[in-house]
Amino acid sequence: MNKKIPLAILLAATATAALAGPIEEQIRFRQSAYSFAAWNIQKIKAQVVDHPETYNKDSVAAAANAIAAVANSGLGALYGEGTDQGIGWKQTRLKPEFFQKKDEVTKVANTFNEAANELAKVAATGDVNLIKTQFGKVGESCKSCHDLIRIKE
């Protein structure tokens, strides 16, 4: 028996594990993604909803692009098996039922994508009223995912 075959298998397994990411890493990365999105959401809210006199077209457009980038970054890869338990930056709040609800999750994830991409498009036009409306839709898409798969504390 060639001694290198078990070694090759071991290396392959380690490499696959590193690609999938240990569970805590997936949780940490997705928590970071949503935190980064939240910063940009708050920037838009401040300039478009709360204090429209401070509206800066480039700032809001950059924030909308950042949110769309998060939505388009393939976050699904960070929801691997077993990631309903573990601590990233903090204990994950993913519901275990997530893994049985893949179809619904895909639908809700797509609404986030579509809403975020639309917001980025609208932010480029500089029409504050349109931005405000679409911003509300993005918020609704965030909420629909939370309602579906996130445990309330």
Next chain:
Amino acid sequence: MKVTIHIWDLPHRLFHWLLAVSVVAAYITASIGGELIDWHGRLGIFILGLLVFRIIWGFIGSTHSRFSTFFPTFSRISAYLKGQWQGIGHNPLGALSVLALLAAVAVQVGTGLFANDDIAFEGPLFDLIDKDVSDKLTGLHSTTFYILLGFVVLHLIAIVFYRFVKKTNLVKPMLTGKKEVPRALAEAVAPDHSTIGFGAVRFILSLIISSTVVWGVSGGITKLYPVQHQQQASNESTSTDVAPQAPSSF
């Protein structure tokens, strides 16, 4: 022989119906979310004002609004259980449900003041605590909703029960403020007609106090005494008048 009693004064009735409408609207705005979450917040603060008003009115309103008239003390409850309670306003069971509803709404509003939705909404007093505490209070806010819902359903069932089984219309007095009671009962409850009527000065005083609370919670206090944040986020490239946020949301 029946007499007409003025039982619920106008502020009391206004409070009741405004509260009912506001709670329903608060539920709807919370369910839809998105742009409407800010309205949910405003309704919450309005409900806080209503609650504060009701509590003050429970001390200085007209007779049947006062807690002292209907508060379910042990003696009143045991008399009621023995079938010996008599009165015009809430019986002790009704009184208990009033207090339960007020308490549930109070917890909802109290937790909501500090809540956040991890998206774009923070309660008006969010700056006084950190995100972890806010998340826990938000969780409470979600759970207590079901308790409030239960009490509201019981309340509605009781109204229907009184209407169709006990043949007593409770909605009409809450609309018109007047109730017909047997003269003998009216005499027994207030033999020297010693009921306290509506007082304009007391009403204005209650309004001032509840408005002050609403003002304070909506930012009046933090305008006078600005809260210092532990960490200041840098605002170099996005120099707007946005208040610095501690970077902590997940």
